[in-house]
Amino acid sequence: xxxxxxxxxxxxxxxxxxxxxxxxxxxxxxxxxxxxxxxxxxxxxxxxxxxxxxxxxxxxxxxxxxxxxxxxxxxxxxxxxxxxxxxxxxxxxxxxxxxxxxxxxxxxxxxxxxxxxxxxxxxxxxxxxxxxxxxxxxxxxxxxxxxxxxxxxxxxxxxxxxxxxxxxxxxxxxxxxxxxxxxxxxxxxxxxxxxxxxxxxxxxxxxxxxxxxxxxxxxxxxxxxxxxxxxxxxxxxxxxxxxxxxxxxxxxxxxxxxxxxxxxxxxxxxxxxxxxxxxxxxxxxxxxxxxxxxxxxxxxxx
Numbered sequence: 465x466x467x468x469x470x471x472x473x474x475x476x477x478x479x480x481x482x483x484x485x486x487x488x489x490x491x492x493x494x495x496x497x498x499x500x501x502x503x504x505x506x507x508x509x510x511x512x513x514x515x516x517x518x519x520x521x522x523x524x525x526x527x528x529x530x531x532x533x534x535x536x537x538x539x540x541x542x543x544x545x546x547x548x549x550x551x552x553x554x555x556x557x558x559x560x561x562x563x564x565x566x567x568x569x570x571x572x573x574x575x576x577x578x579x580x581x582x583x584x585x586x587x588x589x590x591x592x593x594x595x596x597x598x599x600x601x602x603x604x605x606x607x608x609x610x611x612x613x614x615x616x617x618x619x620x621x622x623x624x625x626x627x628x629x630x631x632x633x634x635x636x637x638x639x640x641x642x643x644x645x646x647x648x649x650x651x652x653x654x655x656x657x658x659x660x661x662x663x664x665x666x667x668x669x670x671x672x673x674x675x676x677x678x679x680x681x682x683x684x685x686x687x688x689x690x691x692x693x694x695x696x697x698x699x700x701x702x703x704x705x706x707x708x709x710x711x712x713x714x715x716x717x718x719x720x721x722x723x724x725x726x727x728x729x730x731x732x733x734x735x736x737x738x739x740x741x742x743x744x745x746x747x748x749x750x751x752x753x754x755x756x757x758x759x760x761x762x763x764x765x766x
Contacts, residue, residue: 552736584647
């Protein structure tokens with residue numbers, strides 16, 4: 465080693481660069497899953513099985529009662545569909561019935577969603593005395609068969625002179641124990657308590673918190689509850705047939721008149737059932753995308 469090499473200043477050694485952590489490779493990460501042939505077969509079977517009753521109703525509504533009594537039954541559409549639809553519409557008075565049922569089902573849906581959301585929020589996020597007892601009583605009412613309440617409910621409505629009036633059908637179903645429990649369970653997970661406290665710190669009133677915090681957070685569950693409530697109110701038969709008459713009917717009460725007579729016309733009955741089902745199908749076709757999107761949004765947030 466020479467003198468110049470000994471006197472030359474040594475260069476500082478660089479610290480070794482830390483190695484980047486090795487990422488685990490997750491199987492299937494970044495890859496889109498594709499359905500196999502078996503999946504399409506199973507989905508097709510379930511879809512056909514679900515649509516079969518509706519398809520048979522449409523086929524029977526397009527035939528005559530004599531053809532429906534023959535064997536084998538018809539498997540395709542006939543030429544009497546519009547004639548049977550017109551007969552069912554006139555005999556059952558479905559114009560008034562459709563209007564009444566839309567009013568009844570819409571009012572029940574709005575009331576159930578509104579009151580169930582408020583009650584569910586109270587049980588989920590507010591602290592008050594006897595909240596657990598009241599919740600147990602609310603859930604306990606779901607275990608009582610609705611048939612047991614028919615007689616006292618009818619006597620009560622008679623004392624109010626509400627017989628054969630639409631409020632007789634609307635009032636007893638404006639609040640739902642199932643809806644209250646459903647909204648409570650959803651809001652426990654979807655609505656952080658910190659968000660409510662932050663709104664209170666900012667000076668928001670209880671009404672403003674409900675409108676600007678609770679309702680937006682509960683919107684997916686409200687959409688699902690509204691759809692279920694509307695379908696149940698539209699198809700309700702037991703209480704409306706007892707509380708209303710043929711002069712002021714709902715759809716189910718009006719359709720009951722088609723089954724009377726010595727020999728009921730099965731094709732006309734099926735035509736009436738098809739007319740009573742069409743509004744539900746149209747509502748789902750118009751709002752089904754928003755409802756499913758609300759469900760998926762709630763699932764992602766949860």
